[in-house]
Every structure is written in structure tokens, then in C-alpha cells.
Amino acid sequence: MRIAVDAMGSDRAPAVEVEGAVGALLDREDLTVVLVGDRSAIEAELARHPGAPLGRIEVVEAADVIEPGEAPVPAIRRKPNSSIVIGTRLVKAGEADAFLSAGSTGAVMAAAHLILRPLPGVDRPAVGAALPAETGRFLLIDMGANVDTRPLHLLQFAHLGTIYAQDLMRIPNPRVGLLNIGHEPEKGDEQTLETHQLLKRSSTLNFIGNVEGRDVLRGVCDVLVCDGFVGNVMLKFYESMAGVIARLLKVEMEEQGVTLDLGRLFRRLDYSTYGGAPLLGVNGVVIIAHGGSPPAAIRNGIGVAAQSVETGMVEHIAGRLAHLAESSEET
Amino acid sequence: MRIAVDAMGSDRAPAVEVEGAVGALLDREDLTVVLVGDRSAIEAELARHPGAPLGRIEVVEAADVIEPGEAPVPAIRRKPNSSIVIGTRLVKAGEADAFLSAGSTGAVMAAAHLILRPLPGVDRPAVGAALPAETGRFLLIDMGANVDTRPLHLLQFAHLGTIYAQDLMRIPNPRVGLLNIGHEPEKGDEQTLETHQLLKRSSTLNFIGNVEGRDVLRGVCDVLVCDGFVGNVMLKFYESMAGVIARLLKVEMEEQGVTLDLGRLFRRLDYSTYGGAPLLGVNGVVIIAHGGSPPAAIRNGIGVAAQSVETGMVEHIAGRLAHLAESSEET
Numbered sequence: 001m002r003i004a005v006d007a008m009g010s011d012r013a014p015a016v017e018v019e020g021a022v023g024a025l026l027d028r029e030d031l032t033v034v035l036v037g038d039r040s041a042i043e044a045e046l047a048r049h050p051g052a053p054l055g056r057i058e059v060v061e062a063a064d065v066i067e068p069g070e071a072p073v074p075a076i077r078r079k080p081n082s083s084i085v086i087g088t089r090l091v092k093a094g095e096a097d098a099f100l101s102a103g104s105t106g107a108v109m110a111a112a113h114l115i116l117r118p119l120p121g122v123d124r125p126a127v128g129a130a131l132p133a134e135t136g137r138f139l140l141i142d143m144g145a146n147v148d149t150r151p152l153h154l155l156q157f158a159h160l161g162t163i164y165a166q167d168l169m170r171i172p173n174p175r176v177g178l179l180n181i182g183h184e185p186e187k188g189d190e191q192t193l194e195t196h197q198l199l200k201r202s203s204t205l206n207f208i209g210n211v212e213g214r215d216v217l218r219g220v221c222d223v224l225v226c227d228g229f230v231g232n233v234m235l236k237f238y239e240s241m242a243g244v245i246a247r248l249l250k251v252e253m254e255e256q257g258v259t260l261d262l263g264r265l266f267r268r269l270d271y272s273t274y275g276g277a278p279l280l281g282v283n284g285v286v287i288i289a290h291g292g293s294p295p296a297a298i299r300n301g302i303g304v305a306a307q308s309v310e311t312g313m314v315e316h317i318a319g320r321l322a323h324l325a326e327s328s329e330e331t
Numbered sequence: 332m333r334i335a336v337d338a339m340g341s342d343r344a345p346a347v348e349v350e351g352a353v354g355a356l357l358d359r360e361d362l363t364v365v366l367v368g369d370r371s372a373i374e375a376e377l378a379r380h381p382g383a384p385l386g387r388i389e390v391v392e393a394a395d396v397i398e399p400g401e402a403p404v405p406a407i408r409r410k411p412n413s414s415i416v417i418g419t420r421l422v423k424a425g426e427a428d429a430f431l432s433a434g435s436t437g438a439v440m441a442a443a444h445l446i447l448r449p450l451p452g453v454d455r456p457a458v459g460a461a462l463p464a465e466t467g468r469f470l471l472i473d474m475g476a477n478v479d480t481r482p483l484h485l486l487q488f489a490h491l492g493t494i495y496a497q498d499l500m501r502i503p504n505p506r507v508g509l510l511n512i513g514h515e516p517e518k519g520d521e522q523t524l525e526t527h528q529l530l531k532r533s534s535t536l537n538f539i540g541n542v543e544g545r546d547v548l549r550g551v552c553d554v555l556v557c558d559g560f561v562g563n564v565m566l567k568f569y570e571s572m573a574g575v576i577a578r579l580l581k582v583e584m585e586e587q588g589v590t591l592d593l594g595r596l597f598r599r600l601d602y603s604t605y606g607g608a609p610l611l612g613v614n615g616v617v618i619i620a621h622g623g624s625p626p627a628a629i630r631n632g633i634g635v636a637a638q639s640v641e642t643g644m645v646e647h648i649a650g651r652l653a654h655l656a657e658s659s660e661e662t
Contacts, residue, residue: 213571227520229520241548265583
């Protein structure tokens with residue numbers, strides 16, 4: 001299996017990507033990683049890993065990099081030699097089975113949309129984030145790729161997330177929750193009221209009802225459906241909490257003269273270590289990693305990409321969404 | 332000054348309300364508290380506080396209670412003798428200067444809307460929550476009273492919040508932020524894009540721009556404006572974090588054989604102790620306390636109500652919003 005990795009995407013590229021790729025190759029002997037980016041920078045990093053299985057590492061030159069601030073669609077068009085465009089094209093051409101990037105989320109989305117294309121029946125590909133709950137994990141979908149969504153889009157997100165949870169989280173019948181401001185079906189804004197009814201009417205979803213903000217971390221569902229606006233706000237808020245608590249705890253420890261090792265706790269809460277966010281609903285496996293990813297996140301992300309390929313996730317999504325578009329469920 | 336308190340609203344009513352009221356009366360000698368509810372239950376609780384200044388405590392009988400699950404508007408109409416309706420009517424009649432309730436937020440909102448009425452220029456009264464940031468506090472507005480808001484409503488929330496921050500948080504020129512999914516003015520959904528422009532054009536607001544989820548707790552603004560849907564999700568998520576972290580920390584402390592007193596830290600993060608959420612934009616001072624409020628929250632909430640009265644907050648809001656409605660700012 002061949003996984004293309006954008007070597008230029010993260011805040012500490014290409015060091016983090018190269019180290020992560022070497023780790024992933026040691027995890028699985030059936031993998032080849034195609035590092036896409038500045039060849040000399042990549043090779044300089046590779047030289048720092050004498051144990052790297054060079055026979056399973058290829059480098060594909062990409063002269064350009066799309067910067068975080070660039071408007072995605074124009075950037076994709078203007079920079080055909082960027083690592084994001086070339087990596088995505090490798091998947092399109094069948095020269096790679098999946099693509100992982102820690103670069104601009106918008107640009108990765110746009111490249112996947114323009115080059116790989118959405119699957120039939122998918123109006124809006126969505127980005128999920130497998131977040132830690134108090135026990136286990138849940139997939140938040142959408143985490144920010146789509147704003148101004150309609151109820152039909154959220155219904156599609158529920159199906160996309162269900163298949164991800166089945167194939168990647170190995171949950172046979174994932175519980176789907178709708179992020180909302182109250183438990184009762186009659187609570188919500190216009191969008192969630194209508195979405196609730198769509199989800200409830202679905203014969204193929206295991207819909208458990210509305211999930212309030214306070215229940216998100218209790219692990220009450222496996223797939224949590226929401227518009228990308230609220231998903232993005234909540235995800236970023238969540239990310240910031242660990243740092244706030246850590247700083248407040250540091251003060252307490254100093255004042256009380258007590259030392260508590262918080263490493264494991266904060267690793268648990270740090271979703272970026274879980275290996276990237278899947279872009280679901282396009283015709284190919286694409287994993288978006290956090291710009292601040294450590295090597296372990298890239299390593300895990302490559303593992304998630306490989307697992308997505310071998311479980312046939314894209315084919316499962318294609319079958320389910322095409323069926324959904326033909327059925328009366330959505331109307 | 333006379334503050335009416337719904338004695339029947341909280342999860343542990345009337346014990347919590349009576350204890351909180353006694354505390355508030357000891358804090359300020361110029362207060363009288365009017366406890367509204369089941370007279371015999373209230374008097375039984377009062378008997379447990381031998382130091383209570385009975386000369387400044389009145390009891391007004393209310394035979395009914397609106398339960399948390401009831402649909403607000405029908406409940407207000409069906410239960411004219413409920414503590415929420417009677418307490419609100421005391422303000423309307425000038426027999427109390429303010430009303431505090433830890434009962435159903437929806438019912439308190441509905442009663443204020445129907446009995447006190449929104450101020451001219453206020454399309455949607457909003458509920459703020461003064462939340463702790465890493466340093467200081469900020470007012471989140473709206474925290475859940477209004478969903479499906481339009482940009483003009485969010486502009487009004489910004490003005491309501493600004494006046495609250497001036498009068499109650501004593502910040503002369505409060506920084507107003509717009510909760511959004513990116514810093515850049517061109518980021519957001521349709522609503523926040525348009526709201527950003529409205530806020531930017533305002534000559535009377537100190538608008539600092541978009542605030543992302545990750546910056547909320549950094550204390551970058553004094554007033555954080557958002558639709559009630561996302562505000563409610565984020566607030567409830569925030570509320571739940573402390574418990575999650577506390578349970579995870581307990582495990583770490585046990586396994587590492589270390590004891591760290593977390594009381595102060597969690598009191599810092601517990602916004603309910605800050606004294607209730609102001610309902611802003613109606614013709615009267617109304618404070619909504621959390622159903623799970625401890626006595627200290629009721630005590631602080633009564634203090635906030637008193638401060639709102641003495642600063643003339645309602646008059647300030649009336650002046651500002653009437654002016655806004657007449658000016659061209661909103662169009």
C-alpha cells in the first residue's frame with residue numbers, strides 16, 4: 001500500500017512529517033510512503049534517521065507550498081506544483097492509495113474537491129475529528145469545513161460518520177447524536193429541528209437523539225453531527241482548555257508545593273495525537289492532520305489512512321450515499 | 332432597594348434561595364428581599380437562619396410553580412399564580428426593583444417578555460453569562476435564549492453587552508468580539524460575515540474583530556457576541572469540562588499518590604458562582620440563576636441585581652438602543 005504524505009504542511013515541516021513517516025513504516029511492513037515536497041529538504045531530514053527503511057520511501061518533488069493564509073481555490077489553481085496538489089493527483093492517478101497533509105485544511109479540501117471530486121450522493125464532503133471522550137472516542141462531523149449547511153447535508157454527515165466509525169473505530173452499529181441545545185426533539189434552531197426529523201426517519205442510522213454541549217464528553221454517542229460553524233468553535237475551544245487548565249494547575253502545584261505529572265492526562269485530551277481528521281465523501285482517502293502535529297500524530301495519521309484503504313471505506317461510503325440519494329429517505 | 336427572589340426555582344428550593352437571600356441581606360444593609368413562593372416552606376427555611384434580618388425580608392405567596400419541562404409561554408398564561416409570574420409582576424408594578432429566579436430560563440424569559448416587555452429598539456432580549464477567562468471575565472451574549480438570530484440581533488446583543496460590561500463589570504470601553512471560525516473578516520458563515528461588517532461600521536462599539544474558539548478563554552474581549560445556539564453549546568460544554576478534568580485528575584492523583592487541593596481552581600472555573608445571567612433588553616432588571624446554584628450564587632446574583640438597579644443599567648440600555656434604532660447604523 002502506498003500512502004502519499006505532504007512533507008511541507010506542518011508548522012515544523014519537513015522534520016515532523018519525515019519522522020512520522022519513518023515511524024509509520026516501522027509500524028507496518030506493507031506500507032510505502034511517498035513524501036511530496038522539497039526533495040533536498042526531505043533528503044536532509046531522512047539522513048537524520050539512519051534506521052529508516054529507505055526501500056519503502058519515495059520522494060516526489062513539489063516545488064511549491066500553499067501557505068496557510070492563501071484563499072484555497074485560487075491557490076490550488078495557481079500552484080499546480082504545490083505539495084498539496086501533487087499529493088492529491090497521486091491518489092487520482094492511482095499512484096498512491098491515500099494522501100495525508102498537515103497543511104492548510106481549506107487547500108486540502110479544495111484540492112480533494114476539484115481533483116478527486118465528491119462521491120455521487122455527497123453534496124458536501126465533511127471533515128471529522130475523532131475526539132477523546134471520558135471513555136472512548138467519538139467522531140465530531142463536521143469540524144469546520146462546511147458552514148451554512150442544510151439539514152440534508154447533516155443527514156449525509158451522519159451517514160459519512162457512521163461508516164467511518166464502523167470501518168475505523170470498529171463499532172458495528174455506531175450511535176449517532178445531533179448536537180443541539182436541548183434533549184427534547186422540539187428543542188433547537190430551524191436547522192436542527194428539521195435535521196432531527198430526518199435522522200429519526202432514517203432506517204439505516206442508529207440515531208439516539210439530541211446531544212447537549214454538557215454531554216459531549218460523556219461518550220453518549222459515537223458520531224456527533226453538527227454544522228461546521230459550531231463544530232469548529234467547539235473543537236477549538238476544546239483544544240484550548242487543556243492549556244488553560246495546565247497553567248492554572250501549575251499555579252496550584254507551586255503554591256501547594258505538590259508535583260503531579262500531567263503528561264498522560266493531557267496526552268489523553270490532545271486529539272491531535274489521534275492521527276488526523278478524515279475528509280469524508282470524496283473519491284479517495286484523504287487525512288488532514290493538525291498544523292501543530294507532533295511526529296506521533298503524523299505516524300498515527302498514516303496508520304489511519306492505511307486502515308481506511310484496507311477496510312474499503314471509500315467504497316462503503318459510495319455504496320451507502322448513492323443508495324441514500326436514490327431512496328426517499330432524504331426528501 | 333427591593334429585590335424579588337423566586338424562592339421556588341432552584342433544584343434545592345427554597346433552601347438555597349433563603350440561604351442566599353440571607354447572605355445578600357448581610358452583604359448590604361440597604362436591601363430588602365421579597366421571597367416569592369410557598370409561604371410555609373419559606374418560613375420553615377427562614378427559621379433555620381436565626382441571624383436573618385427579618386425586618387428586611389418579606390414573603391409573597393405564590394401557590395404555583397412552573398416546572399422545568401413546561402412550554403414557557405403556555406405555562407406563563409396557565410399559571411398566573413406561579414412564583415415566576417408573580418415575581419415579574421412585582422417589578423412591573425414597581426413593588427420590586429429587580430427579580431431573580433433560578434427556575435426555568437425559558438419561563439423567566441417569557442414572563443419578562445410578556446409582562447415587562449422588550450425596550451424600544453430591542454428585537455430580541457438576550458441572556459448574557461459572565462464567564463471566567465484565564466484572567467478576568469467576559470460576557471458571553473447570547474447564551475441560549477435566541478436561536479435563528481439575524482445580524483441585526485447580534486448587533487443589538489453587542490450594545491446590550493457593552494452596557495452591561497460598563498455598568499456591572501466597570502469596564503469603561505468594553506472590547507467586543509464576534510465568535511467566529513477564523514480571525515480574518517472574510518471567515519465565517521453568512522450570518523457572521525454580515526454581522527462583522529455591522530459591528531465594524533458601528534461608531535459606538537469598541538469592536539476588536541473575530542474571536543475563535545481557541546481564544547475565548549484567553550480574555551481577548553470583554554463582550555463575546557454569538558447566536559444563542561453556538562453560545563449554548565459552548566457554555567454547556569465549558570460547564571462539563573471541569574467535572575471531566577476533575578475526574579481524570581482524581582485518577583492521576585490516586586495512581587501517583589499525590590494530593591492536590593483543586594477547590595480554588597474549580598471555583599474559579601465555575602461560572603455559576605458568579606451570580607447569575609442577566610436578561611438584557613427588557614424593561615426591568617431580571618437575573619437568571621442556574622438551576623443547580625449553590626447559596627453563594629443566589630447571594631451574588633442578588634448583589635448583581637442590586638448593582639444593575641443602582642447603576643441605572645436599564646435606562647442606559649433604553650437610551651442606547653432607542654438611539655441605535657433611530658440612527659442609520661443598523662441598516
